Structures are given as structure tokens and as C-alpha cells.
Amino acid sequence: MSSSPSDATAPDPRPYDALLLLSFGGPEGPDDVMPFLRNVTRGRGIPDERLAEVAQHYLRLGGVSPINEQCRRLLAAIRADFAAHGLDLPVYWGNRNWTPYLTDTLRQMAEDGVERAIVFVTSAYASYSGCRQYREDLAAAQAAVGERAPRCDKLRHYFNHPGFVEPMIDNTVAALRALPEDLRAGARLAFTTHSIPISWAETSGPEGGAYVAQHLEVARLVATGVQERTGVAHPWELVYQSRSGPPSQPWLEPDICDHLDALRSAGAAAVVIVPIGFVSDHLEVRYDLDTEALDHAAKLGLAATRAATVGVDPRFVAMIRELVLERAVAERGQPVARRAVGRLGPSHDVCPLDCCPNPWGHRPAAKA
Template sequence: MARVSESEFDAVLLLSFGGPEGHDDVRPFLENVTRGRGVPPERLDEVAEHYHHFGGVSPINRLNRDLIAALEAELAEQSRDLPVYFGNRNWHPLLEDTVARMADEGVRRALVFPTSAWGGYSGCRQYHEDIARAREAVGDRAPELIKLRQFFDHPLFVDANADAVCRARDELDGDARVVFTAHSIPMRADERPGPDGDPHWYSRQVHEAARLVAEAAGVRDYDVTWQSRSGPPHVPWLEPDVCDHLEALHADGVNAVIVSPLGFVSDHLEVVWDLDNEAADKATELGMSLARAATAGTDPRFVTMIIELVSEHLDGWQRRKESPLVAAGCTVNGRLCAVPCC
């Protein structure tokens, strides 16, 4: 089979985490997520109840399909003949099945957009591993897969989050403290050096993105917190937890907060449970007003950002970024970056 040239691509692949779409999906999905980690069954039962609270459905697959539809429309508007495929790490459509379908349909070279803005293992390197595993499962006929770079400081990602903060601010009367959240990880994992040789690559990216969003939204005082920690209690994870931080703010006399899930690109279950339920209940308990900002993935600028990342490869566009931190993460066929950061 003839190879496409360096500037040609057959498709775009949206690669995501996945989520259940019914009660019967929940336990198998959670077993996929935690496979090999020794998570006790009672912990899976506890997390399963979070999903059952929403009918066993995580919004992530629906939101990704909406994102794909918007991306396809934008590509068509630009006369880009690039079909968009959808594959997940943990639930259907599984990435291995999608890559096999791509091979069956003649795709030879595709750009991969992962639904994570960040470096670190789960936000970046694990997607490389997903790609490599799927290609190995499909064999020699698997297409080349080029993962797009991290985008935590892309101006369109920043602007979409900043405007979401501003809209949330309009829901509240008077001043409100802005609290950014991202997924917590074990502190040991965050201590690995980034491409600049300094540790805390993931948390530094989150703090830098928070600074950029706050500046764009005209916010002077803000906090960075963490959510959705799991694992044994004796293992230290990034802190403070968002709910614990609400208690600290209340003790300092703060009466209103805007919670921005900056670390997530769409409203999957960890956003709607941890923030719209647990954090909202905590704020009510404390007598605080709380407005939750939207995630960036529903903003049209997010689609435009994906097109720009694609155009960096198709047309040699210059990278747009608003921080001095390296925007790493671009790899071919799941190989690790030339610049290590995870």
C-alpha cells in the first residue's frame, strides 16, 4: 500500500476516556478503568452509585459525539476531506475497534485529538499507550496515528474557560471567589520532572492555565484546588480538595464562589457528581452561594482550536500558546515524546 506524504492525512480520530450509557454498563466500565490496580469491589460499588444516580449514564460520550459533529461541520466548511472517528480507552466505541474500522475503510494516516489538555501520565502518556496498544491489536494494516500536542495554554482554550467564568459570575450577586479545579493525582506522580527538568509538570500546567484564565476573565484573586482523588487514604495526593477548600473559604468569611472545572474539557461524571452534587451540597451546608462555570468543550472556540491543532500538521501553522511552558505530547504511533514529561 502506498504511503501518504508527510503533509497528507486521511482522517482525524477523537480519543477519549469513555463512559457508561446505561445501568448495565456501569460495573463493566469501572472494571475496565481499574483493571490491574487492585481496587476493592466495595470501592467499585461506591463509585457505581454515583453513575446510577444519573441513570447509569455519563454525559461524556454524548458530549464527544456533539463535539465530533461540530468538528465535522467545521472541516466541511473549510473543504477539508477528513472524516472524524471516535474511540475510547474504557468503553464503547473502544479504540481498538475504531482503529480496526479505520484500517478496513482505507485510512492510512490520521491525526489524534485526545480530550485532555495536560501532560503527565493519565493526561498524556496513557493516551500514547492506548494508541500503541490499538495499533498492535490491528497489526500491520493499522494506520499511522499522530497524536496532537497538549493545549492547556492555547488562547482559544483560555478564552473559552475565561468567558465561562464570566458567565458564572453573572449568576451571582456581588463578589465571588473563583476556585479552579482539576483532577488530583498522587503527589509522587506529580514529582516527575517535566521537559524543562523541573518537577510538578502537571500541576504547573494547571496553575499556569488558571493564571491565564483568571487574567483573561479580569479575576485578581483565585485558588487552584483538586478533586476526584481515589486510591488508599495513606497515599498523598494533590491538595487541597475542593470541598475542603470551600470550608476554609467559609471560615475566612467568603460567602460566594465560582467553581471552574478547568482541568476537564467536558462535563463527564466526575464534574457533575463532584461539583454539581458534592461541592454544591457543601456550599449549601455552609450557606455559601455557588455557581459552576461551564467546561470548554461546549464552546465553538474549542472546535476552532482543534482545527488549529490539525492545521499545525496540515499547513505548517505556527503554534499558538500563551505561556512559556513547553507544549509537548505530539507523538507518532504511540511512541514517547522526544521531550520527556510524563
């Protein structure tokens, strides 16, 4: 009989003695914007002129990325959930690209005596930028801290965990209800995620193609859940946003605004934009969707709403606790139930060596 992370017995996180919330990071004020963008693009030869264009997106929001405040809210929610369920595990927060920097957080963890941490990354899918790059940054931070740095194991991908999928179903239903009543039944669903180079998408996951396949599965699951709740089968598509590469490099398409054009040309009257590629309403959601995409839909005369991301939904926060205990049981060598919905099943705990390769060359990566 397998153990379950939700058993009534006192939760046991061994061998882990801390949880690390690892995120992307973002500027906290106008003076931070350009230094932050240089951190994000370091080593890629992107000129300041191009970064200055991107900086305007942040400056329109006061130079403050929403992501850090959302991480603070998630951090507080995780701590409250752990305390409510008797899980005695300190929770730390570190970012790849802005304060609190990952290296500083690992140094503090080492000073606090943490030896082995489990890592929750605010990216649900397999790709270089969404998985391996975080693991590379973990390895670099561990090397900078030295021999006292805690070992860090990254939690599995959670795109198809019910704690992620079920809130997205509810959020999509709520967004549909925000449309004029006479347009709801005919509304299209546009599931959005961050565009990445096609070459990265083709090499994502152990066998390639995982980035697109995982998003298509989540879109299918959410659309099916919406149909079960509303009785209406809404046509849907997976589309992309926030492209940042040169025009000469092929990226995943169609772009959300191009898709809105196509919907209007085909006679669609309403659309719900569902950002399944993101776990919180950070810049790519607040600007690229709430500003650019919704403004574009309005110019087209296309009724549009945007579904909320999971944020700090209690089911999402409980999922983090469940995944921590699931991995702890597995690391202790015991069988464990691993929840996932849909056709793809639960993801691997440890990434294969050739999974989601670095497009710029090899860098050491922490164990998944």
C-alpha cells in the same frame, strides 16, 4: 516567512488522512457501570466493594455517563467545522474504556484504508493518565489490529491555546454574573482539576512538575482575563477533586470541599468553581462539583456557582482544526506558526521517552 494553518488557501492535511477523537469513555446504562469501572481499574487490584461505591455516583445519574453524548456532540461539531472550512478529512471516534472501543475504531479505520491519523485527546494537560496512558492504549490497539493498523500521531497539549483559554474566561465571567449582584465583586475563584498522585505530578512533562505548572498557568490566564473583562481582581486558588487512591498514597491537595470549608472559615461569602481540568461536563463535573461541591457550599452558607466547561464552543472546535493543520505543516517539513498564550509557550509535538512515566512499569506507547 512561516506558514499559518489559517491561511486562505485550501487546507492541506497531508500526510494525515483521518482525525481520531480519542476519549475516556463511560457507561451508557446501569448494567454497564460495573464492567466499565473494571475496565478503568484493570490490573490495579481494586476490589469490587470499592468499585461499587464509585458506581453509586453513576447510578445517581441514571447509570449513564455524560461523556459519550458530549463526544458525539464534539464529533458532530468537528465534522461541521471541517466541512465549513473545506477540510476534507474523515473523523473517527474511539474510547479507552467503553464503546466505541479504540481497537474497534482502529480496525474500522484500517478497513477504510486510513494509513496515518492525527489524534485529538480530550485531555489538555501533561500527566501519565492524561497523555502517556492514551498513547499506550493506542499502541496496544495498533498491535491488536496488526500491520494494517494506521500510524497515529497525537496532537500537542492545548491547555494554553487561546481556543481553550478564551472560552474559559467567558464562562467564568458568566458564572460570576449568576451570583447575587452584591456578592460578585468579593467572590473567590476556585480553579479545579482532577487530583493525581503526587509522584505522578512530580514526573509529569519532560522536566517534571508540568501537571501543576500548566494548571497554575491556565488559572492565572483565566483570572487575568476575568479581571480585564470585569475590572475586578478576584483572588484565586488551584484546588483538586475526584481523588480515587488509597489514603496511604499522597495525592494533590487541597480537595475542593476542604477548600470551601477554608474559604467560609476565612469569611468568604461567594465562590465560582472553574473546572479548568476538564473539556466537558462529564461525571467528575456533574457529580463531584454540581452535586457534592455545590451541595457542600450550600450547607456552609457559601454562595457558589460553577463555570461551564468549553464543550463545543466554536473557538474550541476551531482550535482542533488549527492544531491538525499546524501539525500537518510541521510534518511536511515547513515552518509553522504555533499559537499559545501566556508564559509557557506551545507544547512539544513528540513526547520524550521519559516523559510522564508509567507508574506500574513500561508499556509501549504510540508516538505523540
